[in-house]
Amino acid sequence: MPVPPKTPGPLPVVTPARVAIGACLLAPFAAMLWVGSYARAEPVLAGIPFFYWYQLLWVPLSAALMAVAHVLVRRDRAARRTAERGGAGQTAGDGER
Numbered sequence: 365m366p367v368p369p370k371t372p373g374p375l376p377v378v379t380p381a382r383v384a385i386g387a388c389l390l391a392p393f394a395a396m397l398w399v400g401s402y403a404r405a406e407p408v409l410a411g412i413p414f415f416y417w418y419q420l421l422w423v424p425l426s427a428a429l430m431a432v433a434h435v436l437v438r439r440d441r442a443a444r445r446t447a448e449r450g451g452a453g454q455t456a457g458d459g460e461r
Contacts (some may be wrong), residue, residue: 375444375448379440381436381439381440381443382440384432384433384436385433385436385437385440388429388430388433388436389429389430389433391429392422392425392426392429395422396419396422402418402419403415
């Protein structure tokens with residue numbers, strides 16, 4: 365007698381990938397909201413006080429972290445779609461939107 369396929373339970377909401385996504389998105393906010401950590405003039409970099417160059421440093425860092433979060437979200441969505449379909453791989457016309 366054939367064994368019926370196992371139906372997996374619901375997918376977990378909190379996964380390591382989603383925790384990493386949250387950390388990537390939360391880090392710039394936490395860094396900028398904790399003003400006491402950078403509210404000083406020293407050290408000076410190219411004549412620019414620390415207060416300013418620290419904030420400007422977070423502009424590219426935030427962009428990089430958001431790019432990482434974006435990649436992780438796309439991978440997480442693709443993995444969830446695959447798991448919901450029962451493990452079948454994507455076909456050539458199944459591009460992600």
